[in-house]
Amino acid sequence: MSGRPRVVLVEDDTTVAAVVAQYLRADDYDVVVHTDGAAAAEALRTGLPDVLVVDRMLPGVSGDELCALVRARSDIPVLMLTARGSVEERIEGLETGADDYLTKPFAMRELQLRVRALLRRRLPSDSSAVFTTGPFRVDPVRRRVWSDGREVVLTAREYDLLVHFARRAGEAVTRDDLLREVWGWTFGDAATVTVHVRRLREKIEPDPRFPRYLRTVWGAGYRFVPEGDVRAVD
Template sequence: MGTQVLVVDDDPTVSDVVRRYLERAGYQVTLAGDGDSALETYERTRPDLLILDLMLPGVDGLEVCRRIRQNHDLVPIIMLTALGEEMDRIVGLQLGADDYVTKPFSPRELVLRAQSVLRRVQPAPVDAPLRDGDLEVDPARRVARLSGHELSLTVREFDLLYYLMSHPGVALRRADLLSAVWGWTFGDQSTVTVHVRRLREKIERDPANPQRIRTVWGVGYRYGA
């Protein structure tokens, strides 16, 4: 079985174009046209990647994302959003989406985003685990633990945490993090802000007064003192 991709969009023209480009890139593609069928198809096929339009009839894309993230943290999710849906993009990222592409989009760009996200799911056995007190991140197994308890992290959250921990004490610009973790040379830097906020809620004793991921005002973020 090859890499399975579930594409959810109620526009058959968009779905067909995306399907053809993904199949040319070697992926096996399943389509769904609304939120209810997306959830049913996801449970039946358990795809390796979900490409999800936010504006769906019935159960909308944000609710589909939320329900899937309740039980499945590791499957990458790429959102398809309209140009004016900035708040929906932010909410989608907060719910655990890993990436987004704004409509109208280039199908080639979407394929590249899919390849980038899927590469990051693969383990990196050459990298050693990192530890900071009771926090341990193991990139080979893609497991993060806090006080011995496994953390529920999305693909991007894991990659962002590991990258930050790999550069302790270094002030990293949001643009640099966007490039290193997302593979984007341009994009909305609020994506980084949202993911940092989600990470703090999971690894900080007091997310409002973070001690691990610190804000460097006017620059970005720094891991540790």
């Protein structure tokens, strides 16, 4: 990324939008604010930011629709804001393709940290060499993945998850480990991990119902098996 990272904030509550924008600008982000979902959709069709922060419950064009619009074109990080705090509501938001969420009311410091973590994971890792694990070829600099020569289009979070699993192949990795090491959270909802693992399986498994590479370890978490495993789980 060159210059200041660009954040598009879509929030119809003008007071909340003003405060959030102020805190993000204090972190040296170039912040563009939209208070209308339709206007935001038009702007996103012509140019994408480094991070999208979007209220889920927008009138007209919803946050879910904006997330889907972005996901059809890009893997940029999406942070969803929601006033609905139930696990089901959060899972629905993640299912649209969001990488992270915050439930209102939230601490502005937490918002800053979440955006910072999403941007940090967009940077190339210290280990930049292309590597192969099982049928997967991973290019850390370009953040691209191929399976048996076919490119697999992943979101930023899905890519981070796959690389983390690949670097710990054969190990049982707990959901708490993933929240801490992939999301950068010291605490959080394990359902977040479950949703993203399911989405990742849909893209890398021949049959997501019977995972061969990304297996469930009952009572522990998950294990990545590069050579494949045909035993049925879940």
